Amino acid sequence: MYPSPYQPDFSKRDPYPGVDPMFPTRWSPRALVKTAIAEEDLLRIFDAARWAPSSYNEQPWRFLVSTTETFDTFLGLLVEANQKWAQNASVLGFVVAKRHFTHNDKPNDCAVFDCGSAWMSMTFQARLLGLYTHGMAGIKKDAIYTTFGIDRERFEVVAGFAIGVLDARETLPKPYIDWEVPSPRKPLAEILFQGAWPQP
Amino acid sequence: MYPSPYQPDFSKRDPYPGVDPMFPTRWSPRALVKTAIAEEDLLRIFDAARWAPSSYNEQPWRFLVSTTETFDTFLGLLVEANQKWAQNASVLGFVVAKRHFTHNDKPNDCAVFDCGSAWMSMTFQARLLGLYTHGMAGIKKDAIYTTFGIDRERFEVVAGFAIGVLDARETLPKPYIDWEVPSPRKPLAEILFQGAWPQP
Numbered sequence: 389m390y391p392s393p394y395q396p397d398f399s400k401r402d403p404y405p406g407v408d409p410m411f412p413t414r415w416s417p418r419a420l421v422k423t424a425i426a427e428e429d430l431l432r433i434f435d436a437a438r439w440a441p442s443s444y445n446e447q448p449w450r451f452l453v454s455t456t457e458t459f460d461t462f463l464g465l466l467v468e469a470n471q472k473w474a475q476n477a478s479v480l481g482f483v484v485a486k487r488h489f490t491h492n493d494k495p496n497d498c499a500v501f502d503c504g505s506a507w508m509s510m511t512f513q514a515r516l517l518g519l520y521t522h523g524m525a526g527i528k529k530d531a532i533y534t535t536f537g538i539d540r541e542r543f544e545v546v547a548g549f550a551i552g553v554l555d556a557r558e559t560l561p562k563p564y565i566d567w568e569v570p571s572p573r574k575p576l577a578e579i580l581f582q583g584a585w586p587q588p
Numbered sequence: 589m590y591p592s593p594y595q596p597d598f599s600k601r602d603p604y605p606g607v608d609p610m611f612p613t614r615w616s617p618r619a620l621v622k623t624a625i626a627e628e629d630l631l632r633i634f635d636a637a638r639w640a641p642s643s644y645n646e647q648p649w650r651f652l653v654s655t656t657e658t659f660d661t662f663l664g665l666l667v668e669a670n671q672k673w674a675q676n677a678s679v680l681g682f683v684v685a686k687r688h689f690t691h692n693d694k695p696n697d698c699a700v701f702d703c704g705s706a707w708m709s710m711t712f713q714a715r716l717l718g719l720y721t722h723g724m725a726g727i728k729k730d731a732i733y734t735t736f737g738i739d740r741e742r743f744e745v746v747a748g749f750a751i752g753v754l755d756a757r758e759t760l761p762k763p764y765i766d767w768e769v770p771s772p773r774k775p776l777a778e779i780l781f782q783g784a785w786p787q788p
Contacts, residue, residue: 401639403635403636403638403639404631404632404635405628406628406629406632407632407635407636407639407713408636408712408713408716410712411635411636411638411639411709411713412639414639414641415641416641428605428606429606431604431776431780432604432606432607434776434779434780435603435604435607435611435776436603436607436608436611437779438603438611438773438774438776438779439601439603439607439611439612439614439773440708441614441615441616441711441723443723443725444725445771447773447774447779449779450779450780450781451779451780451781452781452785453780453781453782453783454782454783455782455783457783458783458784483701497725498725498747500700500701500704501683501700501701501703501704501707501746501747502704503701503704504700504701504702504703504704504705504706504707504708505704505705505707505708505711506704506708507701507704507705508640508704508705508706508708508709509611509708511641511705512608512610512712513607513608513611516608523641523643525643525644525697525698536784536785537785537787538785539788546701547698547701571645573638573639573645573647574638574647576631576634576635576638579634579637579638579647579649579650579651580631580634580650580651580653581650581651581652581653582653582654582655583653583654583655583657583658584658584736585652585736585737585738587737588739
């Protein structure tokens with residue numbers, strides 16, 4: 389486990405009674421303290437992702453993750469606003485989707501959706517180990533393809549992520565410190581429609 | 589909880605040691621026994637999805653789910669091969685993504701990926717309640733837009749799903765019975781790349 393000096397306040401979140409605490413106590417912090425993650429724990433995190441469901445069991449998810457030697461290369465492929473806090477992550481990485489089915493080479497319309505499932509799985513395994521993840525849309529996609537020689541006809545760089553150990557909120561500079569609070573959610577009635585789609 | 593007469597055999601699955609059992613014991617069965625799900629449990633399942641992470645906290649996921657009165661309508665919007673087993677589901681539904689960000693009306697490139705995260709979260713909450721989910725790519729997308737009056741400029745129908753109670757494998761007809769076994773996965777080395785992308 390990776391002890392943290394900080395206990396985030398989830399009391400403003402309003403899960404429906406009986407929802408497992410694993411859901412509302414997951415969040416995406418930016419205050420991280422540079423800490424080495426044991427290789428076994430890293431393998432556990434990505435192995436959890438392996439078991440996600442996928443269309444035709446294609447398993448279109450690929451994870452390209454930093455090592456100690458390559459961390460700065462990965463960091464430079466995030467947009468600058470993300471670099472400022474993500475420099476304290478333990479590991480940085482990119483979720484990459486295989487665009488076509490292996491069995492027939494046709495486009496896999498579920499590839500990105502299935503990558504989202506795998507990403508959520510790795511996040512929950514990280515939390516079980518005491519670690520946090522933070523997904524990032526703010527990545528330099530063109531530079532990622534060229535830096536790593538990823539064939540963009542066959543693979544799609546979908547998102548970036550940081551894995552790290554939570555540090556105290558007060559360690560963050562502005563404006564990040566103002567954002568460092570578990571975010572709220574829409575009421576369930578705005579995302580769940582039973583029997584009919586809401587008409588404008 | 590929803591007791592099942594059947595204990596699936598996960599012994600062929602090979603999680604890395606220390607991976608939480610919630611990951612390799614999740615699967616997508618087809619043998620379901622028609623059972624009413626308590627409304628509170630259904631709300632718990634979709635509330636868990638609510639807490640998934642999303643780009644700009646947009647929460648682009650929408651869930652359109654069947655009621656008792658509308659079940660047959662939902663069933664008819666699956667491809668025939670899925671209708672045969674999904675008729676025994678307790679609830680059918682569709683994951684729908686809001687295509688644009690609410691704050692600036694620009695396309696949300698992460699919407700489908702974020703929907704995958706929400707789908708995985710609802711699946712884990714379902715398992716915690718003793719229920720199973722089964723995602724479906726085989727749905728009649730055009731008919732779903734028209735049947736429910738979904739504006740396809742603003743929303744994308746991403747996937748279908750069934751939620752149900754596991755029944756014995758032997759209740760399934762051919763060919764489904766042959767498929768009713770927890771599926772294997774690629775070795776971790778085929779999806780996790782540390783420091784470099786594999787070159788052909």
